[in-house]
Amino acid sequence: MSQLRAKTKHAMPAQDPKERITNFSEVALGYDEKLARAEAERCINCKNPQCIKGCPVEVPIPEFISLVKEGDYLGALKKIKTKNNLPAVCGRVCPQESQCEKYCILGKRGDPVAIGRLERFVADYELKQDSDDTTMTKAPPTGKKVAVIGSGPASLTAAGDLAKMGHAVTIFEALHVPGGVLMYGIPEFRLPKDVVQKEIDKIKELGVEIKTNFVVGKLATVDELLEGGYDAVFIGTGAGLPYFMNIPGENLNGIYSANEFLTRTNLMKAYDFPNHITPIKVGKRVAVIGAGNVAMDAARTALRLGAEESYIVYRRSEKEMPARLEEIENAREEGVQFKLLTSPVEFHGNEDGVVTGMTCIKYELGEPDASGRRRPVPIEGSEYKMAVDTVVLALGQGPNPLVPKTTPDLEITKWGTICVDEETGATSKPGVYAGGDIVTGAATVILAMGAGKKAARAIDEYLRSK
Amino acid sequence: MHKIIKKEIFSDTIKLLEVEAPLIAAKAKAGQFFILRIDERGERIPLTIADQDREAGTITTIFQEVGRTTKELGKLEPGDYIADLVGPLGQPSEIKKYGRVACVGGGIGIAPIHPIVRALKEAGNEVITIIGARTKELLFWEEKLAALSDRLLVCTDDGSYGHKGFVTDMVGEVAAEGKVDRLWAIGPLPMMRAMAATTKPLGIKTIVSMNPIMVDGTGMCGACRVSVGNETKFACVDGPEFDAHLVDFDLAMRRMEYYKEEEKIADEAGSCKCGGGCGCHS
Numbered sequence: 001m002s003q004l005r006a007k008t009k010h011a012m013p014a015q016d017p018k019e020r021i022t023n024f025s026e027v028a029l030g031y032d033e034k035l036a037r038a039e040a041e042r043c044i045n046c047k048n049p050q051c052i053k054g055c056p057v058e059v060p061i062p063e064f065i066s067l068v069k070e071g072d073y074l075g076a077l078k079k080i081k082t083k084n085n086l087p088a089v090c091g092r093v094c095p096q097e098s099q100c101e102k103y104c105i106l107g108k109r110g111d112p113v114a115i116g117r118l119e120r121f122v123a124d125y126e127l128k129q130d131s132d133d134t135t136m137t138k139a140p141p142t143g144k145k146v147a148v149i150g151s152g153p154a155s156l157t158a159a160g161d162l163a164k165m166g167h168a169v170t171i172f173e174a175l176h177v178p179g180g181v182l183m184y185g186i187p188e189f190r191l192p193k194d195v196v197q198k199e200i201d202k203i204k205e206l207g208v209e210i211k212t213n214f215v216v217g218k219l220a221t222v223d224e225l226l227e228g229g230y231d232a233v234f235i236g237t238g239a240g241l242p243y244f245m246n247i248p249g250e251n252l253n254g255i256y257s258a259n260e261f262l263t264r265t266n267l268m269k270a271y272d273f274p275n276h277i278t279p280i281k282v283g284k285r286v287a288v289i290g291a292g293n294v295a296m297d298a299a300r301t302a303l304r305l306g307a308e309e310s311y312i313v314y315r316r317s318e319k320e321m322p323a324r325l326e327e328i329e330n331a332r333e334e335g336v337q338f339k340l341l342t343s344p345v346e347f348h349g350n351e352d353g354v355v356t357g358m359t360c361i362k363y364e365l366g367e368p369d370a371s372g373r374r375r376p377v378p379i380e381g382s383e384y385k386m387a388v389d390t391v392v393l394a395l396g397q398g399p400n401p402l403v404p405k406t407t408p409d410l411e412i413t414k415w416g417t418i419c420v421d422e423e424t425g426a427t428s429k430p431g432v433y434a435g436g437d438i439v440t441g442a443a444t445v446i447l448a449m450g451a452g453k454k455a456a457r458a459i460d461e462y463l464r465s466k
Numbered sequence: 467m468h469k470i471i472k473k474e475i476f477s478d479t480i481k482l483l484e485v486e487a488p489l490i491a492a493k494a495k496a497g498q499f500f501i502l503r504i505d506e507r508g509e510r511i512p513l514t515i516a517d518q519d520r521e522a523g524t525i526t527t528i529f530q531e532v533g534r535t536t537k538e539l540g541k542l543e544p545g546d547y548i549a550d551l552v553g554p555l556g557q558p559s560e561i562k563k564y565g566r567v568a569c570v571g572g573g574i575g576i577a578p579i580h581p582i583v584r585a586l587k588e589a590g591n592e593v594i595t596i597i598g599a600r601t602k603e604l605l606f607w608e609e610k611l612a613a614l615s616d617r618l619l620v621c622t623d624d625g626s627y628g629h630k631g632f633v634t635d636m637v638g639e640v641a642a643e644g645k646v647d648r649l650w651a652i653g654p655l656p657m658m659r660a661m662a663a664t665t666k667p668l669g670i671k672t673i674v675s676m677n678p679i680m681v682d683g684t685g686m687c688g689a690c691r692v693s694v695g696n697e698t699k700f701a702c703v704d705g706p707e708f709d710a711h712l713v714d715f716d717l718a719m720r721r722m723e724y725y726k727e728e729e730k731i732a733d734e735a736g737s738c739k740c741g742g743g744c745g746c747h748s
Binding site for chain 1: 503508509549681686688691693698703724728732
């Protein structure tokens with residue numbers, strides 16, 4: 001059989017694009033057992049597996065795939081969980097093409113093994129069965145207490161690992177539900193909230209306490225947590241500060257930050273208005289400014305909320321779009337249109353102060369800039385007007401300043417991110433560690449998880465040496 | 467979950483709730499606010515902290531029933547619970563000894579002016595408090611504020627109680643008597659805009675408290691953006707208090723109007739027995 005190994009990975013069943021833009025249900029439906037076994041068979045169990053090298057949380061990939069081949073799915077999951085506390089999330093939202101799958105040897109002559117899809121399969125397999133078989137064992141209690149601020153991917157990873165190491169962990173979350181960007185940002189159709197909730201429940205089962213509606217910096221400062229009995233603190237408060245363009249008309253009604261647009265929809269469930277009371281307004285023509293994953297999420301969300309036309313407006317070209325290829329393809333399939341080398345310079349509104357259009361300018365690509373990408377240069381005299389009823393600004397997010405601002409001896413960069421030792425996440429303040437977007441600026445779920453993992457290890461060492 | 471300890475009804479639409487929230491009560495400072503979500507389907511709305519009792523571990527809020535959420539809130543009774551309270555949010559008022567200060571509460575703005583009056587008095591200021599409303603029924607806490615202030619002036623638009631006239635008229639009188647070193651004005655946007663227009667030519671540094679639409683209240687979404695001196699600020703983290711003479715009130719008023727239709731739909735759905743589930747409201 002192995003000689004007939006397929007060069008392409010098994011496609012994952014998905015909702016038809018025409019159908020799926022009418023609902024918020026998950027687009028990608030996941031492998032069934034047969035597909036998963038067949039895909040696992042593609043792994044040649046090579047002598048010197050490179051895939052693990054591409055994984056920020058060091059999942060033992062070949063080992064778990066071997067267990068899938070044998071049909072031992074819970075065993076496979078258990079293997080993953082030795083390193084990764086959020087497999088159902090990672091199987092869905094990790095950019096595997098630039099991580100584990102990038103290094104897969106099969107990728108040299110065809111598609112790499114669909115590692116992410118297999119990870120998702122085994123995680124979902126357990127969630128569907130409501131089995132607790134893979135709950136991780138915990139080290140004996142150390143008597144040490146750790147406060148984890150924020151409950152996004154970095155914090156959940158750090159909290160889960162620290163709990164496994166025997167420490168008493170309390171998560172402090174500002175919103176009314178834990179999960180951070182997994183709950184408020186990434187849409188239901190890409191990452192179902194009950195999947196996130198179940199993974200959070202698993203972390204709670206490790207003994208992690210979660211306090212919601214607790215804004216650190218307001219209800220208590222980092223110093224107060226340390227004085228109040230916590231032996232160490234992990235800051236994973238993320239990139240919660242939306243960037244605006246600072247161009248005329250930006251505060252017109254109908255112009256949302258992507259954070260607001262997605263939070264209303266995902267966290268507050270505005271798509272179910274008025275059954276859920278939070279409203280959202282989406283016009284016929286929606287322009288999303290930016291081309292990252294968040295922009296794709298917003299453009300696709302707009303279609304589901306009833307937009308007739310949804311545009312991605314981006315000042316560079318297709319090649320520079322930061323979103324995952326898969327997300328761009330999904331958006332395109334659903335009918336999202338791309339206006340590239342274009343960006344607004346001004347927004348226009350009606351007498352009620354509601355946006356009705358924008359003046360855009362065209363760009364061409366010049367020399368590479370600091371990011372290594374070719375710099376967009378505005379073309380003089382290329383301004384034109386575009387009619388829009390709703391605008392979503394998906395220009396990226398900065399670090400949330402609440403904790404840095406209220407922690408006087410925490411060293412921060414000029415961008416407002418927290419300075420840390422890259423290997424340990426240690427900040428300038430003893431006993432205080434940080435990781436995820438609050439350190440790197442807006443990045444990915446898995447990088448945040450990797451940082452949470454490193455920090456947990458360092459915190460454990462710190463606590464044991466204390 | 468937060469238990470309601472006490473309820474007072476000031477008028478058909480203005481109500482007071484005292485709610486268990488020991489952590490918020492311990493930290494709240496004058497000028498700050500909180501956000502609540504009544505239940506699983508609820509929206510997050512910002513409300514002012516009118517008072518706190520650190521020993522009892524409670525905060526007090528006073529609100530006017532204007533839409534779905536405030537009406538639902540008005541129906542709750544002592545012993546009922548509110549799912550989520552988060553706070554204290556926003557920057558506290560800048561309290562210090564200024565000298566002779568005026569605190570103006572218009573309508574529902576009488577509630578948040580209370581802790582500011584108290585803090586300014588404690589800081590050693592001469593505090594002149596002015597409260598006003600459309601009509602007598604909408605006034606409250608007159609005695610409480612009188613006890614804290616050096617002087618209390620009361621007015622109603624229709625003359626049904628106190629002086630007949632607007633709070634801006636009263637400020638003109640107070641300023642004519644002597645220098646006002648700083649003034650706080652909290653109330654509906656038209657009142658705060660009028661106050662800014664009144665005090666600017668008088669050269670009185672004036673602080674207003676903005677209460678725009680918010681979602682998270684921690685600076686994450688930008689729904690609450692206000693333009694202050696042509697700079698965009700987030701009321702939830704940069705405010706809620708801003709220099710009245712720099713605030714773009716027209717923009718603030720237009721932004722408050724954006725969800726008017728939806729607010730009506732939500733309100734109607736709320737008064738229908740289906741609670742919105744029958745599908746005839748969207």
